[in-house]
Amino acid sequence: MKPFAHHQVQAKFDAYPAKARRRLLDLRELIFQTAENTDGVGELEESLKWGEPAYIGKNKAGTTIRMDWKAKDPLNYAMYFHCQTSLVAMFRTMFPHDFAFQGNRALILKLEDEPPQDAVAICIAAALTYHLKK
Structure with missing residues (x-):
C-alpha cells in the first residue's frame, strides 16, 4: 500500500x-x-x-477524483467527479450496467460486490487526463 502523504487523509x-475502509483503500491503490x-x-x-479523499495529477492534466462512504448510504461507496465535466455522462454510456450513477457527479459502488476493476480503471484514467482530451 502506498504510504499516506498527509496524516489527515490517513485519519x-x-x-x-x-468494510468501507477496505474497499476505499483498494480504490485508492487502483x-x-x-x-x-x-x-x-x-x-x-x-x-x-x-472532507473526502481527493486525487489529481500535480500537472493538472485532469480533474479531481474524490471518494467517500457515507453513513446515510451504508451499503455503498462512491467515486465523485467534477459535475461540470462530461465524465459521468460518458461513463453512463460506456458502462450502463457496471455502476449505479448519481446525477452527473458520481459512480456508486456496492460494498458487497467486487468492483469491475477494468471499468473503474478506465474511468480513473479518463478523469486524470480529462484536460488533455477535451
Missing part, C-alpha cells in the same frame, strides 16, 4: 467502518496504479476536499 481512512500507468498524468497529489 479519514482510519475512521471508516472496516487510482495510484492507474495514474502510474497512464501517459500524461504524472505524480498524484492526495488531499482532502470537502
Whole structure:
C-alpha cells in the first residue's frame, strides 16, 4: 500500500467502518496504479476536499477524483467527479450496467460486490487526463 502523504487523509481512512475502509483503500491503490500507468498524468497529489479523499495529477492534466462512504448510504461507496465535466455522462454510456450513477457527479459502488476493476480503471484514467482530451 502506498504510504499516506498527509496524516489527515490517513485519519479519514482510519475512521471508516472496516468494510468501507477496505474497499476505499483498494480504490485508492487502483487510482495510484492507474495514474502510474497512464501517459500524461504524472505524480498524484492526495488531499482532502470537502472532507473526502481527493486525487489529481500535480500537472493538472485532469480533474479531481474524490471518494467517500457515507453513513446515510451504508451499503455503498462512491467515486465523485467534477459535475461540470462530461465524465459521468460518458461513463453512463460506456458502462450502463457496471455502476449505479448519481446525477452527473458520481459512480456508486456496492460494498458487497467486487468492483469491475477494468471499468473503474478506465474511468480513473479518463478523469486524470480529462484536460488533455477535451
